[in-house]
Amino acid sequence: MLWMINCVDGPNTAPLRTKHRDAHMAHLRAHADNLVVAGPLQNDARNGSVGSLLIMDFPNRDAAVAFAQADPFNKAGVFASVTICPFRQTLPVA
Numbered sequence: 001m002l003w004m005i006n007c008v009d010g011p012n013t014a015p016l017r018t019k020h021r022d023a024h025m026a027h028l029r030a031h032a033d034n035l036v037v038a039g040p041l042q043n044d045a046r047n048g049s050v051g052s053l054l055i056m057d058f059p060n061r062d063a064a065v066a067f068a069q070a071d072p073f074n075k076a077g078v079f080a081s082v083t084i085c086p087f088r089q090t091l092p093v094a
Helices: 014-030 061-070 072-076
Strands: 002-009 035-042 049-057 079-087
Touching: 002 061, 014 072, 049 079, 061 072, 061 079, 072 079
Parallel strands: none
Antiparallel strands: 002 049, 002 079, 035 049
């Protein structure tokens, strides 16, 4: 089952994002089998991140929540909020 994980950065968290980026990327690589797409959300000027968007394949909400809670960005306080909801891919046709 696909899950959308939308993470919104807190104010002034760019230094935390930089500090914990390697650990965050390692966390994503450790879940490569669950990863559909992931990347940072950019500000309009495209010169800074304002959050992260991930589409992940997990069997249930508990697994999606556990993944998000274990994300080093989340644990370090980069994210002000994390929203998780089921996602149904319509296009492109899978």
